[in-house]
Amino acid sequence: MQVIYGINPLLEMLLSHPAELEKIVVAEGRTDQAVEKLLHLASQQRVPVERGGRERVEKLAPGRVHQGVAGLCREYAYSDLDAVIANRHADSRYSLVILLDSVTDPQNLGSIIRTAHCCGANGVIIPEDRAASITASAIKASAGAIHRLPVARVVNLGRAIETLQKEGFWIYGAEAGTALDMRTPDYDGHIGLVMGSEGRGLRPLIRKKCDFLISIPMRGEIASLNVSVATGVILYEILGKWKKGF
Numbered sequence: 001m002q003v004i005y006g007i008n009p010l011l012e013m014l015l016s017h018p019a020e021l022e023k024i025v026v027a028e029g030r031t032d033q034a035v036e037k038l039l040h041l042a043s044q045q046r047v048p049v050e051r052g053g054r055e056r057v058e059k060l061a062p063g064r065v066h067q068g069v070a071g072l073c074r075e076y077a078y079s080d081l082d083a084v085i086a087n088r089h090a091d092s093r094y095s096l097v098i099l100l101d102s103v104t105d106p107q108n109l110g111s112i113i114r115t116a117h118c119c120g121a122n123g124v125i126i127p128e129d130r131a132a133s134i135t136a137s138a139i140k141a142s143a144g145a146i147h148r149l150p151v152a153r154v155v156n157l158g159r160a161i162e163t164l165q166k167e168g169f170w171i172y173g174a175e176a177g178t179a180l181d182m183r184t185p186d187y188d189g190h191i192g193l194v195m196g197s198e199g200r201g202l203r204p205l206i207r208k209k210c211d212f213l214i215s216i217p218m219r220g221e222i223a224s225l226n227v228s229v230a231t232g233v234i235l236y237e238i239l240g241k242w243k244k245g246f
Contacts, residue, residue: 001022001072001073001074001075002072002073002074002075002076002135002136003060003061003070003071003072003073003136004021004070004071004073004136004139004140005057005060005061005064005065005066005067005069005070005071005136005140006064006065006066006067006069006140007034007035007038007067007069008143008144009139009140009142009143009144010024010038010069010070010071011037011038011041011144012143012144012147013071013073013144013147014038014041014042014045014047015041015144016144016147016148017073017147018045018046018047020073020074021045021047021071021072021073022048022071022072022073022074023047023048023049023050023071023072024038024042024047024048024049024050024069024070024071024072025049025050025051025052025056025057025060025069025070025071025072026038026039026049026050026051026052026057026068026069027051027052027053027054027056027057027068027069028051028052028053028054029054029068030067030068030069034067035068035069038069054068057069057070060072061136064136064137064140076134076139076146076151078134078151078152078153079123079150079151079152080152081125081152081154081160081163083123083150083152084097084122084123084124084125084150084151084152085097085122085164085167086122087122087123087149087150088122089120089121089122091120092120092242093242094188094189094190094191094242095122095169095190095191096119096120096121096122096190096191096193096235096238097121097122097123097124097125097164097169097190097191097192097193098112098116098121098123098124098125098192098193098195098231098235099124099125099126099157099160099161099192099193099194099195100112100124100125100126100127100131100194100195101127101131101157101194101195101196101197101202101203101206102127102130102131102196102197102200102203103126103131103132103195103196103197103198103227104130104131104132104197104198105132105198105227106132106133106135106137106138106141107137107138107141107228108132108141108198108226108227108228109126109132109133109134109138109141110137110138110139110140110141110142110143110145110146111141111142111228112124112195112227112228112231113138113141113142113145113146113149113151114141114142114143114145115228115231115232115235116145116149116231116235117142117145117148117149118145119232119235119236119238119239120239121149121235122150123149123150123151123152124149124150124151124152125151125152125153125154125157125160126151126152126153126154127153127154127155127156127157128153128154128155133153134146134151157206158205158206158209161192161194161206161209161210162209164190164192165192165211167190168189168190169189169190169191169192170187170189170190170191170192170211170212171192171194171209171210171211171212172185172187172191172192172193172194172210172211172212172213172214172234173194173196173202173206173207173210173212173213173214174193174194174195174196174201174202174213174214174215174216174230174231174234175196175201175202175207175213175214175215176201176215176216176218176224177215178213178214178215179215180212180213180214180215181214181215181217182214182215182216182217182233182234182237183217183237184214185212185214185241186241187237187238187241187242188241191238193231193234193235193238194206194210195227195230195231196227197227198226198227214234216230216233216234
């Protein structure tokens with residue numbers, strides 16, 4: 001079983017995948033409009049609701065900003081690489097896939113999934129080892145986007161890159177300090193954007209597999225942006241070049 005906590009993530013789950021919710025637990029005393037909306041939707045979708053003390057919710061989501069609500073649901077079902085490739089947005093000329101190399105913070109993962117969905121990306125690809133997976137923290141940070149965008153979990157990220165290249169994708173790796181300004185390419189074609197880990201960036205093997213290495217121009221004394229912020233900056237640069245992507 002997996003735990004989802006917070007009003008908005010649970011509302012999104014009820015709207016998109018209600019059958020996967022086993023039940024919702026609501027702390028006694030939560031009677032505001034947001035909770036009433038949640039309870040009404042749960043009733044419509046025939047999802048059981050359990051009232052309990054706040055400690056019951058706290059036990060399910062210890063130390064989290066759960067807003068007095070938590071839900072128990074089935075484990076997240078990852079997509080496969082083919083499903084991500086096939087999921088091009090209806091308004092996009094090209095496919096856009098985000099690959100994450102050893103991103104270990106689940107909140108960064110969730111934020112990237114949220115941004116990818118807002119930008120009309122096909123989906124996100126993550127490796128099985130040494131990387132964040134879809135957890136309650138990632139689900140909450142995605143603000144529900146996790147239920148609307150496929151995420152593939154692969155054994156070998158390098159092979160996933162090779163598969164995308166065979167499918168006609170150009171692979172751009174984000175690398176702080178590299179000479180190619182992210183504003184320079186025309187991004188004409190299917191794009192795979194590879195973002196590295198929060199501390200070390202891209203691993204050498206993954207870096208070598210990229211067709212291009214791009215960097216975000218910086219003026220401050222800090223050398224790099226948070227990986228989720230950097231992903232958003234680059235994605236909107238790509239969409240700006242595509243124009244029709246907005």
